[in-house]
Amino acid sequence: MDTTDRIDPFRNALLAAANDGRQFSLPDPLHISPWVAMSLLQKSVRRGSSNLAMRSAATLMRDAPDRLWRRLGGIAYEDVGLGCLQTVGMTAAALTGKRFRRSAGGDWAVASVVIDALVKARKSRATDDLYMTLEVLPSLVQKRKKLAAESNPRLRLIALTTPCLYVRALALLFLLGTDRPGGKFPARRGEPGLAFDLLDELGVAPTTLAICREGHRKTGEALPPLLALLALENGLREGTSDDPMPPEVMMGGVPSWAFDMFTREGKIALSRLLSTNAGIAEFARAMVSKAQWVGFLGQVLFRVEGGVLTRRVGGDLSDRLHAQLMFGTLGIEPGHAVQALDLMRGDIPLLNRIRRSVIGGMQDD
Template sequence: MSLVLPPFREDLLHDLLSSISGEPVSTGIEQDGSAPTLLPIDHWTVRSLLQKAIRRGDAEVAARAAVTLLALRGPAIWRRFMVIAFEDVGAGSAEAVIRSVELCLDPGRREQLGGDGPAAAWLARFLASVPKDRGADFLICAAKDHPDLEAARQQAGSCSVRDRLAMMLDPDMPLADRATAAWFASGLNQPGECRLGRGDLRGLMDAFLQLGVPADLVHATQLTARRTREPITLMVPLIWRAAFEGEYPDTIEEPVPTAMLVDEVPLYAFDKHTRIGKQAIGRLARENEAVRACLEEHVPEYRHRDAACMAAFYADAAPVARRLGWQGSAATERLGTESDMLRAGVTVEAIDPLLAAVRANLDHLNAIRAEIVRRTLGRG
């Protein structure tokens, strides 16, 4: 398979976004000729904000986060965009994933949109506007850690790459088992880990083509997997096949938690991946009676903050406004959620009560976050 990118057509990008969103396309330049203004936050917080705003469909916040991250981290933003496209859009819009990879890998294509700044703002708005599917994240989390997949990990880890590919192609195997086999067949370790031996990424891409996954999506997956080394990318072709092999999936509009702003920054940006977010969630676990009671009943004391951080992530940072509803999507989400919550010290029986307690007390969490943010900025 060649790694040469196909011809770029700006009109295709514009037509694609218009057809999906039903709205005019913005190039990232405001009506007065200026670019979106920068946000007064550090690069860790803006990384978080960019991804969460895209999930929620908060297009203008996403555009401001994009130009801020570009100003702070430069070309690193393009790798970040590729990971977001696979993690949060995925099978929800395969076309958006493909075009995002093209734009991120070719500076000449970004010049056609006015340069890196306008291209970053445009891409943030674009990804915010299309339907999402977070199944890739759920599947790779389950493949790595869910106890129910230990047998699949043992099987995939004890056979040849050829046999792993055969497992992945077996239509009678559950999707999560096939995803585990695909991960092992790739040889792609999670950054900072060394769990897998040598794989065959090219062979895995050929296997995706055998499944009937569109060649452009397979190509984009190969490019992104090689550039980012993120195994989450490998899950999208499998999910696309599962989502589109039967009846055409629905696009479901869902409410997301109300966003509270401090200095124009939505507080949902301060999640478990940020210093302020971890501090605020730790206080919620201690100060909120319902959350504290749930943790004390179900979670060992030394894991309280880990459990609360993961629950807050699923309550406020993970929700998407427009998602793809396909047969098996709910089961995949449940499997990934269980994997993360179990890893944080929460028993299966306690997952739903803890998530419910945190969701019911997001106002309290936002009040804590607002207090810390204002104090940190010297405005409290």
């Protein structure tokens, strides 16, 4: 049975859900840029906010439909992942193409079904926690350089024999290929087929492997194969919990947390925060170089606001990966990382006032 055959049940489930008699009315789009809409869509799914997720998706459907489908694929592998492979599979099926979506009732019907499933799904960010850790964990600097220079057969052997998840994941990524614009890994041409052959050899379940192969084929991202790797060590608990949610305010119908460092408005707000005597601003000025100030604040903000989840499902490995991301990858000592996160939580109300000023100024222009 090949990948197409194993994805067919998810396509059939999507077809059934999109043709169950419901009316899929397109909600009113928002007056925001595609970048803010993408941020709002992803964070609304993380927070379980169906209305905002649908309206941001409608905005992208109007202004940048290709970005909508790509972002939905990213959300599935980044924010749901091990929490609900059924939902990830359905999202992968939605990426099949326009002809398939027409047969399922059209783009908006398919998008509505997928977004509803993503919002309601149990969520795990373990895959993205692992990826971000592999990118920047200081203790892996030499290992990244060394593995990038290894041959494909050597990478396969290392992945099959190492007891270290980080080393196995790095070997997999270098087999996959890391020569992407703006990437943080040493650039190396890969052979994705060999990477998925390795996952098969490691024992990833065929349907999981098919979901992740299809995700990589459609998005070109590294998260799908890493999800397949983590599926070997699943161990998730049954229950879920909601992360603490920092204070929010609405700005023209958009919540403050949509304006992160990857939006123009959010980056300006972080720059202005740095010019204040806020605790996190003073901390950044004292702890990292000037060139890193805005990026550092953005990373801290992601950990306390942008990456928070409702219905988070944990497990021993997932919890360790999350703790490593939170406290070990900011480029400062873990104890200082704890302090930075606490300071940012306390300064969110000030940041929201700055965001409101930035948004108001842009609307007045």
